[in-house]
Amino acid sequence: MPNTPPSNPPAAGQPPGAAPPPAGRQPRNRRLPAHERRDQILDAALHEFSERGFGAARMDDIAARAGLSKGGLYAHFESKNAVFQALMQRMLMPDLLFGERPPLAGAPAPEDALAARVDGFLDRAYERLEDDRFIRTLHLLVAEGPRLPDAIAGWRESHLRLLRRQQAMMRRGVEDGALRDSALTDAVQLVHAPILLAAILKLLQDEAHARSVLPRLRAAHRRLLLDQLREPGPD
Amino acid sequence: MPNTPPSNPPAAGQPPGAAPPPAGRQPRNRRLPAHERRDQILDAALHEFSERGFGAARMDDIAARAGLSKGGLYAHFESKNAVFQALMQRMLMPDLLFGERPPLAGAPAPEDALAARVDGFLDRAYERLEDDRFIRTLHLLVAEGPRLPDAIAGWRESHLRLLRRQQAMMRRGVEDGALRDSALTDAVQLVHAPILLAAILKLLQDEAHARSVLPRLRAAHRRLLLDQLREPGPD
Amino acid sequence: MPNTPPSNPPAAGQPPGAAPPPAGRQPRNRRLPAHERRDQILDAALHEFSERGFGAARMDDIAARAGLSKGGLYAHFESKNAVFQALMQRMLMPDLLFGERPPLAGAPAPEDALAARVDGFLDRAYERLEDDRFIRTLHLLVAEGPRLPDAIAGWRESHLRLLRRQQAMMRRGVEDGALRDSALTDAVQLVHAPILLAAILKLLQDEAHARSVLPRLRAAHRRLLLDQLREPGPD
Amino acid sequence: MPNTPPSNPPAAGQPPGAAPPPAGRQPRNRRLPAHERRDQILDAALHEFSERGFGAARMDDIAARAGLSKGGLYAHFESKNAVFQALMQRMLMPDLLFGERPPLAGAPAPEDALAARVDGFLDRAYERLEDDRFIRTLHLLVAEGPRLPDAIAGWRESHLRLLRRQQAMMRRGVEDGALRDSALTDAVQLVHAPILLAAILKLLQDEAHARSVLPRLRAAHRRLLLDQLREPGPD
DNA sequence: AATGAATGAGAGTTCATTCAT
DNA sequence: TATGAATGAACTCTCATTCAT
Numbered sequence: 001m002p003n004t005p006p007s008n009p010p011a012a013g014q015p016p017g018a019a020p021p022p023a024g025r026q027p028r029n030r031r032l033p034a035h036e037r038r039d040q041i042l043d044a045a046l047h048e049f050s051e052r053g054f055g056a057a058r059m060d061d062i063a064a065r066a067g068l069s070k071g072g073l074y075a076h077f078e079s080k081n082a083v084f085q086a087l088m089q090r091m092l093m094p095d096l097l098f099g100e101r102p103p104l105a106g107a108p109a110p111e112d113a114l115a116a117r118v119d120g121f122l123d124r125a126y127e128r129l130e131d132d133r134f135i136r137t138l139h140l141l142v143a144e145g146p147r148l149p150d151a152i153a154g155w156r157e158s159h160l161r162l163l164r165r166q167q168a169m170m171r172r173g174v175e176d177g178a179l180r181d182s183a184l185t186d187a188v189q190l191v192h193a194p195i196l197l198a199a200i201l202k203l204l205q206d207e208a209h210a211r212s213v214l215p216r217l218r219a220a221h222r223r224l225l226l227d228q229l230r231e232p233g234p235d
Numbered sequence: 236m237p238n239t240p241p242s243n244p245p246a247a248g249q250p251p252g253a254a255p256p257p258a259g260r261q262p263r264n265r266r267l268p269a270h271e272r273r274d275q276i277l278d279a280a281l282h283e284f285s286e287r288g289f290g291a292a293r294m295d296d297i298a299a300r301a302g303l304s305k306g307g308l309y310a311h312f313e314s315k316n317a318v319f320q321a322l323m324q325r326m327l328m329p330d331l332l333f334g335e336r337p338p339l340a341g342a343p344a345p346e347d348a349l350a351a352r353v354d355g356f357l358d359r360a361y362e363r364l365e366d367d368r369f370i371r372t373l374h375l376l377v378a379e380g381p382r383l384p385d386a387i388a389g390w391r392e393s394h395l396r397l398l399r400r401q402q403a404m405m406r407r408g409v410e411d412g413a414l415r416d417s418a419l420t421d422a423v424q425l426v427h428a429p430i431l432l433a434a435i436l437k438l439l440q441d442e443a444h445a446r447s448v449l450p451r452l453r454a455a456h457r458r459l460l461l462d463q464l465r466e467p468g469p470d
Numbered sequence: 471m472p473n474t475p476p477s478n479p480p481a482a483g484q485p486p487g488a489a490p491p492p493a494g495r496q497p498r499n500r501r502l503p504a505h506e507r508r509d510q511i512l513d514a515a516l517h518e519f520s521e522r523g524f525g526a527a528r529m530d531d532i533a534a535r536a537g538l539s540k541g542g543l544y545a546h547f548e549s550k551n552a553v554f555q556a557l558m559q560r561m562l563m564p565d566l567l568f569g570e571r572p573p574l575a576g577a578p579a580p581e582d583a584l585a586a587r588v589d590g591f592l593d594r595a596y597e598r599l600e601d602d603r604f605i606r607t608l609h610l611l612v613a614e615g616p617r618l619p620d621a622i623a624g625w626r627e628s629h630l631r632l633l634r635r636q637q638a639m640m641r642r643g644v645e646d647g648a649l650r651d652s653a654l655t656d657a658v659q660l661v662h663a664p665i666l667l668a669a670i671l672k673l674l675q676d677e678a679h680a681r682s683v684l685p686r687l688r689a690a691h692r693r694l695l696l697d698q699l700r701e702p703g704p705d
Numbered sequence: 706m707p708n709t710p711p712s713n714p715p716a717a718g719q720p721p722g723a724a725p726p727p728a729g730r731q732p733r734n735r736r737l738p739a740h741e742r743r744d745q746i747l748d749a750a751l752h753e754f755s756e757r758g759f760g761a762a763r764m765d766d767i768a769a770r771a772g773l774s775k776g777g778l779y780a781h782f783e784s785k786n787a788v789f790q791a792l793m794q795r796m797l798m799p800d801l802l803f804g805e806r807p808p809l810a811g812a813p814a815p816e817d818a819l820a821a822r823v824d825g826f827l828d829r830a831y832e833r834l835e836d837d838r839f840i841r842t843l844h845l846l847v848a849e850g851p852r853l854p855d856a857i858a859g860w861r862e863s864h865l866r867l868l869r870r871q872q873a874m875m876r877r878g879v880e881d882g883a884l885r886d887s888a889l890t891d892a893v894q895l896v897h898a899p900i901l902l903a904a905i906l907k908l909l910q911d912e913a914h915a916r917s918v919l920p921r922l923r924a925a926h927r928r929l930l931l932d933q934l935r936e937p938g939p940d
Numbered sequence: 941a942a943t944g945a946a947t948g949a950g951a952g953t954t955c956a957t958t959c960a961t
Numbered sequence: 962t963a964t965g966a967a968t969g970a971a972c973t974c975t976c977a978t979t980c981a982t
Contacts, residue, residue: 528977530976540978541978541980544979549978
């Protein structure tokens with residue numbers, strides 16, 4: 001994004017993201033263990049890529065944010081693409097879009113156990129929304145994923161695996177009589193959908209709105225899960 | 236994305252979007268009505284911005300796709316930012332993330348009417364997922380929105396207005412006895428969430444997967460809506 | 471001067487001259503007599519060339535200032551160069567640097583007549599300093615002349631002729647006993663030098679300073695001329 | 706001055722300065738001490754700015770003349786404006802228009818001393834006229850100063866200070882009886898005016914004329930100074 | 941004559957990448 | 962390893978000039 005005119009009058013609403021480039025760098029920090037440096041660099045890259053987009057992110061800024069010089073950065077990664085790839089590798093392990101653990105199913109359990117499990121699930125899910133790195137990773141995935149199909153091939157596969165496993169568990173829960181057969185057991189995604197929506201809301205709406213809406217959304221989400229999954233009971 | 240790295244292993248998944256630049260331009264198609272040109276340009280811009288991201292999109296490519304020269308483009312928009320702003324304006328009118336019409340509420344109606352209304356809503360919603368421009372606009376909104384808070388201020392406001400109106404209608408539906416009081420009437424967003432999830436799925440997963448999952452998702456979505464909203468009936 | 475960033479943040483002190491581009495143009499002014507239009511255009515060109523320099527002046531701005539469109543301008547001048555050439559032609563007639571009339575010499579005259587003639591000369595000379603067009607023309611001549619030797623060939627010649635004539639008159643004044651033989655009659659340029667200095671001062675210093683210095687400079691100039699040229703008298 | 710007009714009669718006097726762009730660049734002269742490079746760049750910039758004007762000068766040419774690439778140039782100066790500003794800073798120290806040292810005043814001295822001092826002054830002053838950098842700087846100052854009031858604010862101030870100091874010295878010379886009270890002691894500028902005129906002459910007239918006129922001008926200037934400043938003596 | 945959309949060749953500026961130190 | 966000056970290929974934006982209207 002060369003000009004953005006400086007000249008160019010940086011009028012309100014201009015693309016180069018609100019936050020200014022990272023700050024200067026500390027004085028001479030030498031020789032970190034290579035893998036620590038790599039992590040610092042990837043953190044910096046996550047920040048910059050999500051802040052400006054892959055194309056518009058600058059190696060200079062990534063380097064500065066990671067606390068070394070541009071030249072030093074190239075000692076660890078041979079190109080901008082390589083940084084991006086490595087970032088995608090790292091982001092892969094815990095599934096980001098649909099949670100790394102099966103949400104609700106499990107061995108048969110008393111009624112209260114369902115409520116407990118639902119609350120545990122919601123706790124984890126909505127907590128992640130407060131994690132800056134989670135939000136940025138999601139942003140990056142949605143923003144750059146479509147134009148980099150190959151880069152996220154890994155994510156795609158692991159996501160599919162995860163979904164299948166979760167779907168199977170739901171089915172088993174129904175067979176076991178622990179869960180009611182419902183729309184949610186037809187498609188696990190419906191369990192996750194409100195969280196994705198909440199995340200996107202956080203990305204696009206201002207904090208004030210997010211803070212006021214999220215609790216209501218979560219409460220409704222809870223009601224939905226219990227309503228749909230709770231077995232009517234033997235009365 | 237200035238220089239195409241000629242050095243390192245051009246491994247699969249390198250960022251420069253898959254699709255090659257647009258095709259060349261017809262010979263001398265002079266003097267279109269200004270508003271027609273503007274529309275052509277905005278279409279082209281939507282394509283390029285969503286394909287490569289705002290930062291990495293090239294004015295040259297937008298111009299070529301719109302059928303004029305780079306210089307000519309600047310006769311209509313004074314900067315890349317201005318193109319982006321105009322695009323965001325245009326995308327604004329029909330709400331993109333949550334549909335421009337109240338989804339399900341209305342005057343009291345017989346049971347069949349609810350099913351009919353639900354189906355109408357789902358028809359519209361899932362049809363839009365097939366519209367390339369809708370998907371691209373959503374992508375652009377999520378990808379660039381967070382770094383351009385001002386640019387999407389308009390969208391944000393209209394989205395809030397819409398949501399409030401829809402929420403009010405749901406409430407009225409409940410009061411009228413047309414809808415059952417449920418998680419969905421607590422938070423309309425739950426009605427839309429599965430569609431957002433479907434859209435993101437289309438962005439990130441390959442077509443094959445999308446084609447196989449979407450119908451099941453839609454069916455479950457339908458079941459959910461009817462289940463939650465249908466009044467138990469007087470029997 | 472493409473960017474001047476815009477990008478460039480138009481910080482204080484940036485080259486593109488303080489004054490903003492000319493104002494908009496009146497609504498549809500048609501068909502002026504060609505020579506009137508030419509004059510308007512040349513006036514506009516003088517303004518723009520002196521304000522921004524030949525290279526940085528824009529045909530658009532010249533046209534707007536002259537009250538027509540860029541296309542219309544090209545109906546009168548076939549190129550930017552042509553405008554410049556015509557401007558130089560026009561500026562030529564009255565000598566700009568050294569006054570079009572012999573400054574001080576003439577037929578023998580009584581002592582008072584010298585004072586009167588000196589005052590007349592100074593009146594004319596210092597009045598011209600208040601003429602915007604004179605100052606701009608001088609500026610343009612000094613700014614662009616050195617890089618456009620051919621364009622000012624005409625001026626150069628006429629200036630030489632003028633100088634020679636004036637020198638001859640001075641000599642005759644001395645021979646006639648009307649003027650004292652002095653440094654000034656050795657080189658007429660010395661008579662003009664203070665005025666040139668005053669003009670350059672007006673170009674480079676702020677108005678306040680100019681207003682305060684010019685009168686003192688003029689008074690000293692007057693004293694110098696009378697001192698040097700006045701015949702001691704027959705006492 | 707983007708496109709060299711290929712159409713109209715390339716008549717004599719077309720703006721694009723006479724001298725062709727600078728020569729090519731040596732092969733890979735890497736890594737100069739930063740301040741040396743800065744100086745080289747400013748020298749190059751002085752040349753190019755004075756040759757073509759600020760607006761029409763090209764960063765490419767400045768870079769080439771300074772012996773590095775355009776991109777390298779931007780490692781030292783962040784914009785064309787910045788180069789100009791720095792150039793103006795550097796030019797500031799010795800006053801360019803009116804000499805850095807008081808011209809003629811001093812402690813009382815025998816008559817011959819006045820002549821000696823006058824000759825010293827003239828030596829220095831007219832020698833500077835042979836210095837290409839002096840002439841170019843003057844040209845640049847007069848050509849671009851008026852459109853860049855802020856850029857020359859520094860020069861303006863230092864020029865005023867200098868003038869005041871010189872004027873005070875003249876006054877003291879008169880009080881000491883070393884100088885005659887005259888037009889020149891009323892306004893020091895009159896002492897410098899002929900030199901400014903000579904400089905402008907060098908800019909605008911061809912060398913031949915300058916060579917023939919300058920000596921006569923200088924002789925007359927000398928006569929003027931001695932005539933005006935020499936105390937009548939007690940004879 | 942006049943208009944202004946359109947062209948196309950730059951010009952200023954940015955930035956991934958290299959490499960002497 | 963680390964640095965940062967240097968390169969060179971883009972990129973955004975400008976502007977003289979053309980030409981359909």
